[in-house]
Amino acid sequence: MCELRKASGGQLFLCACAPLRRGLSRAGSDSPAGHHSTMPTLKPMQRRLRHVQEIAIRNLDPEYMRGFTMELNTPDEIGQIAVSKPFFNTMNPGWDLENQLDSFYRNLREVEVCVSRLEATVTVEGDAAKEDSTTPPRRLKLLFSLMELHPIGHDLSRLPPVPPTTILVKMCDLWHTFRGTLPPQPHPQTPPPPPVQPFPASPDSSPTGLASLGLTNVSFAAATAAAGRAQGNSGDIVGIKEASPREVVNSNAAPKGSKTITTSQICAHGERLGKEITRRRVAINDTQHLLTQINAHLSPKPDEAVSDTTSPSMSSLQQRLKAVQARLQKTRVLLQAKRDELQKGESRLAEEKAQRQKRRERLRRCQRGLQSVKLRLGQSVKDLPSSKTDLRAIQQALYCRRTRMLYELFQVYPIENNGRHRSIRGIPLPSIDVLNRQDLREEEKVATALGFLIHLLLLMAKYVEVPLRMVMVCASSRSFLRDPLSDPPGLEYPLFYRGLDRARFPSALRFLMENLQQFLLSRAHKIASRNNLLENTECLIHREMWGLNVNP
Structure with a gap:
């Protein structure tokens, strides 16, 4: 709901009440100072790394002011989740983790934040001096579990003095830290919305009254649509009245949720709305014309009606056509089945040919082996007499040697x-x-x-x-x-x-x-x-x- 007001100079502004102010704030307008929307909080067992929006550190050691980076690692230091850009000349860094987390690590409950001092020469933007660091690099490791964190508030600027190297984690627009480190901030109260003025029953609501304000029916509809879009619904206007200069001054002191709309903006919206209505009317006329032409083409001609009386009935022809289509479909199914059987037979034939080829190769190898065995057997048969003679000679030599050794043993x-x-x-x-x-x-x-x-x-x-x-x-x-x-x-x-x-x-x-x-x-x-x-x-x-x- 909204209220349209007019100043003495002819300027119009639209005053939005509480629901509309929330719609305008979502549409991009600035929220009132000190106002915080209530965000859903997560239970400790529901917290995951994907819920972390930002990581901040307060009261960091001054030796890191020359330059450092922040790393987000797994607790066992096996994988590196993300690395920040270098920070310079600050002891209170803040690291936004949006679109920086890999999907593989989004369900972690415990992570480790490492602060690594830069070891090389660093040039700070806006500062012409260069500083050489000869101190060896130093890594500060901060291991924390998301289940052990405790909410403290929405605004870091209201924090009391914090201990050195205090880590802060932002989840669901709420900052968290270890229990006992900081006391929780009191939740600010949202100011009550201003009262909505009812729509007055006066001639101002008639077309004549709108004309006196410099508005037409179209521009008034545009204003209504603009208010509805800002609110996120249809956006009905409750009342319109003409404001005096004193009311204009008082309207300037209205809550910050109100928004000023000029007459030119309302006229521009009305013109765009009128063009859209005209374009849609032209499209509807074109559609009607096309439908008329289609019906004219589909309607039977007189000579065709006469010929239909002498020809067979359309229903019998359609039945015959359906029967032919059914037979054709069955024939296609049978043909596809035969093709599948033929393909399977061809595949089996190819397999049989391959196996037969393998058997032939194996038979050839066996035949070659058998031929070589026959050759060796024939050679062995030829060498058998000489082998027998050699065997007899070896046996005789063995007998003589054994007899000699036994004789010598008998002598001992x-x-x-x-x-x-x-x-x-x-x-x-x-x-x-x-x-x-x-x-x-x-x-x-x-x-x-x-x-x-x-x-x-x-x-x-x-x-x-x-x-x-x-x-x-x-x-x-x-x-x-x-x-x-x-x-x-x-x-x-x-x-x-x-x-x-x-x-x-x-x-x-x-x-x-x-x-x-x-x-x-x-x-x-x-x-x-x-x-x-x-x-x-x-x-x-x-x-x-x-x-x-x-x-x-």
């Missing part, structure tokens, strides 16, 4: 037959039955003879490559046998009994006899004796050296 450990018993290197070794009843005084000779026999058997097994069941460990007169398959594994059976349990000595003799019998059977020789160790050993040596099948 000669076995002599003394009738009742046999001896190895002059030390008699009776049968197992006698050894089980041997006196303790004969233990040293028996252990020495058994040590010689263990060494002889180890070398023979190595020469002829025969693995034995029991592992024989040669340690001269302290030799022993080890069973790798016993539980626990590695159980030892000594071939001596001085200082040990004699009960394990017969087991060691029995395992040694089993090793000798295994040796004989693996070389396809008969067992000479079931009770004499040296007799079986002598039989093994003679049969390996001379191939004898009888006792020597």
Whole structure:
């Protein structure tokens, strides 16, 4: 709602009441001094970095006055969100963050503000002097969480003295800082709107009264539309009256929400509105003319009406046309299906051709491999006689070498037959039955003879490559046998009994006899004796050296 007034000099001004003043302020007019619109506040858990409008610092260290920049980083300093322009000669910088935040960081709740002093030579605008800084760069880091901030007010100019390096964050047109740093400002009260004067029932509201004010119907409609656009709605005018010079003076002292409109502005709006109405009327006439022409073209002619009476009915023709269109549509669908099947068949045919080509290539490779194998086989068949001859020669050389080594071994450990018993290197070794009843005084000779026999058997097994069941460990007169398959594994059976349990000595003799019998059977020789160790050993040596099948 508004009120149109006229001064003595012929100047008109439009006085807006409270709703219109709010519309004018949104349209771009200056708001009254001390007036603050109530903005919605966010709960601490709802605050995000996208709500931050501006960041300010108060009472910064004077050493930063030569030049510094402000950076906005993530708390872990992994990503840099934004960097400000350099600040010079100020201890109270303010950084506007509008259109500077990346969408990736807009939902952060905790950020870090870094103030970095410029380390190079800086020239300040408007100051001809240049200052060289030799002090190393210094970074001031301020980490804060948006959930921990507390609102303090709308205007920073009303702040009381603040502590050094105080950070202020503006969210929803409200400044925030850490709790306990500053007390909150009292919210200013909005002045009450002036009373609206009712529309007077006087001749001034008639067209004659408007003419006396210098207004026409069109200009009055323009004024009404202008007021409505400023208010954001239809904008009805409540009343119009002529103001005296005293009222004009009083109108100058009206609240600052009122706005002055001259007669020329109202006339200009009226002229534009009249031109728009004329243009729309011309467009409506052109549209009516085009509709008339279209109806004339669509209406049937007399000769055509006569011909229609003799021709088949239009409805039957339309039915036939619909049937033909339906058949055509079905044919198109079937054709498309056949085309799809044909395309699928072509794709399958191409795949089969590719697989057949791969099989052919694989068959060619196999044929080439088979041909090379046949060639190598033929060459091997040709070389077989010479290979057999070489093999016989190698076998003969191996047999001779093995026989020679066994003969030399037999010379080192000669076995002599003394009738009742046999001896190895002059030390008699009776049968197992006698050894089980041997006196303790004969233990040293028996252990020495058994040590010689263990060494002889180890070398023979190595020469002829025969693995034995029991592992024989040669340690001269302290030799022993080890069973790798016993539980626990590695159980030892000594071939001596001085200082040990004699009960394990017969087991060691029995395992040694089993090793000798295994040796004989693996070389396809008969067992000479079931009770004499040296007799079986002598039989093994003679049969390996001379191939004898009888006792020597």
